[in-house]
Amino acid sequence: MSMKKYDGKPVGYDRTKITGGFWNTQQKLVRDVTIDAVYDRFDETGRFASLKGDWKEGMPFRPHIFWDSDITKWMEGVAYYLQKKRDNALEDKMDMLVERMEKLQTEDGYLNTYFTTVEPKARFTRRLDHELYCAGHLVEGALAYYEAVGKRKMLDIAIRYIDYIDRVFRIDHSAAFDTPGHQEIELALVKLYQFTGEDRYKKLAEYFIDNRGRSQKDRENNDRDLAAFQSHLPVREQKTAEGHSVRLLYQCCGMADLALLNQEDEMTRACETLFENIVKKRMHITGGVGTTYREESFTFDYHLPEVTTYNETCASIALAMFCRRMWLIDADRKYADYAELALYNTMLSGISLSGDKFFYENPLTASPKRNEFNQTRKEDIREHLPILERVKVFDCSCCPPNLIRTIGSIADYMYSISEDTVYVHCYMEGETKVKTKNQEIELCQKTNYPYDGKIELKTRSEGCYTIALRIPGWCQSYRLSINGEALNPSLEKGYAHLLHTWKTNDCISLELDMKVQLIEANPRVPNLCGRVAVVRGPLVYCAEGIDNPDFSIRDVRVENPSDFQISMEEICQRAMPVLNGPTIIRKDFQELYRFYRQDKEQTNLKLIPYFAWANRGVTEMNVWFLKN
Amino acid sequence: MSMKKYDGKPVGYDRTKITGGFWNTQQKLVRDVTIDAVYDRFDETGRFASLKGDWKEGMPFRPHIFWDSDITKWMEGVAYYLQKKRDNALEDKMDMLVERMEKLQTEDGYLNTYFTTVEPKARFTRRLDHELYCAGHLVEGALAYYEAVGKRKMLDIAIRYIDYIDRVFRIDHSAAFDTPGHQEIELALVKLYQFTGEDRYKKLAEYFIDNRGRSQKDRENNDRDLAAFQSHLPVREQKTAEGHSVRLLYQCCGMADLALLNQEDEMTRACETLFENIVKKRMHITGGVGTTYREESFTFDYHLPEVTTYNETCASIALAMFCRRMWLIDADRKYADYAELALYNTMLSGISLSGDKFFYENPLTASPKRNEFNQTRKEDIREHLPILERVKVFDCSCCPPNLIRTIGSIADYMYSISEDTVYVHCYMEGETKVKTKNQEIELCQKTNYPYDGKIELKTRSEGCYTIALRIPGWCQSYRLSINGEALNPSLEKGYAHLLHTWKTNDCISLELDMKVQLIEANPRVPNLCGRVAVVRGPLVYCAEGIDNPDFSIRDVRVENPSDFQISMEEICQRAMPVLNGPTIIRKDFQELYRFYRQDKEQTNLKLIPYFAWANRGVTEMNVWFLKN
The missing domain is CATH 1.50.10 (Glycosyltransferase)
Structure with missing residues (x-):
């Protein structure tokens, strides 16, 4: 790539305030x-x-x-x-x-x-x-x-x-x-x-x-x-x-x-x-x-x-x-x-x-x-x-x-500017003043991201400039509108560029579908072969023994990601989306080794965001689960 | 258990000669x-x-x-x-x-x-x-x-x-x-x-x-x-x-x-x-x-x-x-x-x-x-x-x-005696003189064990005594006969006790079915969950990279053990039974992580006895394979 025309600039903490x-x-x-x-x-x-x-x-x-x-x-x-x-x-x-x-x-x-x-x-x-x-x-x-x-x-x-x-x-x-x-x-x-x-x-x-x-x-x-x-x-x-x-x-x-x-x-x-x-x-x-x-x-x-x-x-x-x-x-x-x-x-x-x-x-x-x-x-x-x-x-x-x-x-991770474009990289609730080549722009973002995928961005500055919104790599479908009018711009390296003559209180609404998804690793990673991680948006999920006391969480086999139910639950007084879903385990047995048998049963697996692990005492934890 | 009546005695190398x-x-x-x-x-x-x-x-x-x-x-x-x-x-x-x-x-x-x-x-x-x-x-x-x-x-x-x-x-x-x-x-x-x-x-x-x-x-x-x-x-x-x-x-x-x-x-x-x-x-x-x-x-x-x-x-x-x-x-x-x-x-x-x-x-x-x-x-x-x-x-x-x-x-591992019983523990080709409580007994064993399960045991001594043959734990069916006459004795702790008045050149024939089998480990072993080992008789099998150069041998998924073909093949001039069979691998991809896809293909997996690994240069080796 040539850099000749590129002029990215950070927008730092001094101009952005996290508000919610x-x-x-x-x-x-x-x-x-x-x-x-x-x-x-x-x-x-x-x-x-x-x-x-x-x-x-x-x-x-x-x-x-x-x-x-x-x-x-x-x-x-x-x-x-x-x-x-x-x-x-x-x-x-x-x-x-x-x-x-x-x-x-x-x-x-x-x-x-x-x-x-x-x-x-x-x-x-x-x-x-x-x-x-x-x-x-x-x-x-x-x-x-x-x-x-x-x-x-x-x-x-x-x-x-x-x-x-x-x-x-x-x-x-x-x-x-x-x-x-x-x-x-x-x-x-x-x-x-x-x-x-x-x-x-x-x-x-x-x-x-x-x-x-x-x-x-x-x-x-x-x-x-x-x-x-x-x-x-x-x-x-x-x-x-x-x-x-x-x-x-x-x-x-x-x-x-x-x-x-x-x-x-x-x-x-x-x-x-x-x-x-x-x-x-x-x-x-x-x-x-x-x-x-x-x-x-x-x-x-x-x-x-x-x-x-x-x-x-x-x-x-x-x-x-x-x-x-x-x-x-x-x-x-x-x-x-x-x-x-x-x-x-x-x-x-x-x-x-x-x-x-x-x-x-x-x-x-x-x-x-x-x-x-x-x-x-x-x-x-x-x-x-x-x-x-x-x-x-x-x-x-x-x-x-x-x-x-x-x-x-x-908030440093929210925006950057280049020429007349404001890039929106990471979604967070906050108020911002950014200075592009030609003008100062005030933006107000409201979102519960990463717990859900809805983002509302209001402009507080009039003028003609581009707002480039990142559509994350994990997002397989999304809805985008300005003041309620649906848009479907093509993406440039994953950014939806909205060049527009903005008015005060124009409202960009972005809804990223945030489904539970399964990730597999390259077959060259020896220990991850046969396993998948469960993710939702940017959050990786894990199972803890304290939530799943009756079976070995390394032995869990997940099936369809869509089987997982998402619900808000408090962990140590902090509400966060947890997942519950049917998964397959082997019926327990006592021998160290035995002839392989198809002897499995369904159980419920509860998953919490990885960042919340180890807050309720020492317990087993696992991120990568078996997958057929 | 009480030991009062037990009188096991080893039969050592001084009386047994490996002959083939x-x-x-x-x-x-x-x-x-x-x-x-x-x-x-x-x-x-x-x-x-x-x-x-x-x-x-x-x-x-x-x-x-x-x-x-x-x-x-x-x-x-x-x-x-x-x-x-x-x-x-x-x-x-x-x-x-x-x-x-x-x-x-x-x-x-x-x-x-x-x-x-x-x-x-x-x-x-x-x-x-x-x-x-x-x-x-x-x-x-x-x-x-x-x-x-x-x-x-x-x-x-x-x-x-x-x-x-x-x-x-x-x-x-x-x-x-x-x-x-x-x-x-x-x-x-x-x-x-x-x-x-x-x-x-x-x-x-x-x-x-x-x-x-x-x-x-x-x-x-x-x-x-x-x-x-x-x-x-x-x-x-x-x-x-x-x-x-x-x-x-x-x-x-x-x-x-x-x-x-x-x-x-x-x-x-x-x-x-x-x-x-x-x-x-x-x-x-x-x-x-x-x-x-x-x-x-x-x-x-x-x-x-x-x-x-x-x-x-x-x-x-x-x-x-x-x-x-x-x-x-x-x-x-x-x-x-x-x-x-x-x-x-x-x-x-x-x-x-x-x-x-x-x-x-x-x-x-x-x-x-x-x-x-x-x-x-x-x-x-x-x-x-x-x-x-x-x-x-x-x-x-x-x-x-x-x-x-x-x-x-x-040969120490072949026999032991107790009172009038000769125990046959491990099968090997050899000639033996054992002394029970009442007599000296000469036995001649012929077998290609562990490469196949046929054992022929000839008595060279007349008299009334018991020969107790081990039926290994891995053996799910076997045929036993004396001079061609089929027998089906009940087992005592895995041994078939043949009390008989033996004549010189009586021939016991034991045929242990030696199938390819899959072994799973207890779900409490974290790294072996979702995996099986392939065994045949007492031999554990492994895959080496040199025989399977086109895929990650950790990513192999085995299906039916009966799919494996057994054939004698030389490794470093030593003939031994190797296994070849259809198995499943993921199609290769370049990303480190991607959304999970059912994108698999069949391939041939070649397995050799574990003891023979690492004789052909440094190469990958693996014993435990994936299993649905």
Whole structure:
């Protein structure tokens, strides 16, 4: 594809406000519970205190190399809620943290708790120690806080630090490595460039992206597997998703940002190649990626284990971030299809319905007996298994604040603009002002998506412009009308383009048929042969033992998807559509092995949305069911 | 059950000679190839030289704690072939090794290469270091060699060592532990007791069995998981198969030996309980046990992973050994059914058709891509996977000599006697003299079992006695006749008892219908739901990629077992029955996920006996197939 005429632009949280529906419930939960819950746990574990910079050997709460990023990701998340509604108590906490940062920052601009207080001589000597990753999150947090409330101190701190990093890395080459061991700063630098207009930030992002996989210093500063850190090849030559999944996907975000900014075909193709490899070979149906806990990595094509897969919450967030950048380059509905899979399934599985507990890993099936067995054995003879009950915080607590910031800025996934077209990618209830090439447009969307497929979009701005509505890939029929008048436009890459002279309160009505559907996986996935997943819209469904106590949920055989009845039911006080339907199981028997017999019976299978699993105690869970 | 009237006795290799058929081929291969191949590898790796006892720090080939057992197991195996046919060159090697042992043995009787040459001060201080295990194999090797050729030197050496061990452990309690970290000596001591009639050897066996799980010293001498070494409970209280599979099964052999000798009901029940737990909850259809490489252990009920299972060759040998002891206590056909599963499938999978290469682990499915991926990564980010191509020797080389001795003495599995009954457990072609309570009986068996189900048994001795023929559990119909006259006796625990006044050359003909059959696993085994295994007689079948290159062998759906055609075909110059039949696969497609479609086609699936897999290069393999 040529990019010459393409000019996609994001429409961010600063112009869109979630006002109701699914995501409003989720944002309310995060605002009411998660922000404080994570604050308290970070406080108890000494993370915030570490910013004072007074830790000494022998004291408790030794600062960790990635604690700074935990703090700034939490701050970034808080900023999005402050933007929605200011709050003095929260701002006081933010300002207190900013003040500590100001004091901790050294004369030259350097700012990192761990390396300042624990190993001051090791600054920029160890590539895999998250220094640049923390700097990236500082920038993102600072930009969000400034845009939310207009306070610039944190942003100034971040800029001073980035200027220092620019000197050390791009100008003086005085660090012991050339590119980050954990990507993140690249996309943060693009944001900073877009905010400030300062070319050197884009140059620094390019420096990190372009030198990856080429730097001799990096190779020497990496005693572990080069591919695990995407340092085996220059980025434009990376054809498959290798290594640590979050790192790879943050790298892809940076690559896509630069591809768009620079209108670079080669980089665009590299992004597309990696994207296709992920979604066509290495992604679970839940949008989960990274199938081994070993280095939290991608593995190889068609390797999608159900019990032991890693599927880190942050990796699905990162996949959605990559999708969102890709649809700016090429408005193809597949990007939003995959973003929704990641956001509605694996990302939301990462947070409990109570809002205060989290999964780092999100398996496709849960086997409590296997976990129990592990617990009876000593550490050295256990296997690594995902935990089956969410916990309040982990030592490596990247996911909880990442959930806060992603849910807080979820409206970023609604729209983008290009020339005179407003693209509607993901459906959420909210109010928006977008600026196309020629005018400012106000839009108001009402929907209960993804619980049903009805979307109402009202224009509040007169004028001639195009509204391009995504018809999701899962949708096999839909009805579209303007002010009650049915339309049947042809789709361009899955978008219905409505070029129209709009009046205030014109009402677009879109009704997506949201049937229960069965998905099969490629025959090359060994463990998914003979099995199907049950989905409805972007939601993947699962069975839990607690709802289906009388049979093995791995032994269930589903028949017609249309047999499932959809009904709203509360799970932990949250109403959501659950499915009930007749399915086939084998009659139970006691032998371990017996001659095969056709000895089956019908039973009712109850399914709930995958994101709601593991909220009612430890119980079996399964996504892929048998199918004749 | 009461044991009061039961008097089962083994009929060993010394009275039975394999003369043709399946096992003769296998024994010839071991005699012609394996014995020398293992000798050469042991020689190259310094094992035999280590017996000279002149190793010093800094020299190559540092002796290992279990090398002595490698040597004596090889010697035990050689003894069985010498018994079949003497051979001066082999005997010279044996005598050379015995001479080295004689010189290495210290004044007090102690004999262990590692602890004599490497850590002389550590003698009997570390429970998990295989000292008593090596002593047990010394005894078994010495007894076999004496019985084969009548030379007693090795036996005298072994007895001197055992007398020393008896003093140290049972009389003086002067060792740092009370019972072996790796069971084996228990069953060797029972053999020695039966050979010598010396009560103290039985007492020492009882000492080791009875103190297991009770000794405080053992607990203190065990920094690892107690259950991994069956030291968590006294043996009579162990209800489930825990920990290292070979250790547990050797322990079971010792327990069963003592249960029979002492006519002890409690011990018998303990054996039965462990046996039932293994075969009804923790055994693969191939007779493979020990489902994790972690401590080579049993795990938990219904955990039977196909890719990562361990299924050590030695563990299946040990399972067969346990079965053979159990049928002396209770002549129930199930014991021979399971012994055959273990011997014909997992044990023989342990050795290549060329006789010189070995598997330690025997998975149920092979995924070359997964192994290849592992190879591209550094050690620390690989997962443990079974290798997919047999190798000439391993560092831990217990399996190759264990195969030599087990195949060499395979006739042990044919008969047992009790009062005036000769039990025929496993069918093999061979000539036998057995001694019942009242007479010596000569029997001649001709069969091509397990390739077909015809067995002809001729009596060479006149008299009135019972011949009890096992009708295997897999056999759904059979024809039985004496001198052409059809019989239909009722079965007692699966055995057809023929009480008869036999004349010389009376001919019993048994024809077992050996159909292709499908086996399903219990619905509680998560990964086997929806799948069946294809078996014929005791042989489990598998598909290999090399025979089925055009589709995913995990995606195959089998229909009627009677559709499979059986034909003799050569694999690596060995003729064996292969199966070909129509099966169903999905038509290939490229997407990773798609809406489920009924889009299937018929194809031919070729299956070979499981034991013959992986003899034609690295290729996919699968045992469990889809079934509607």
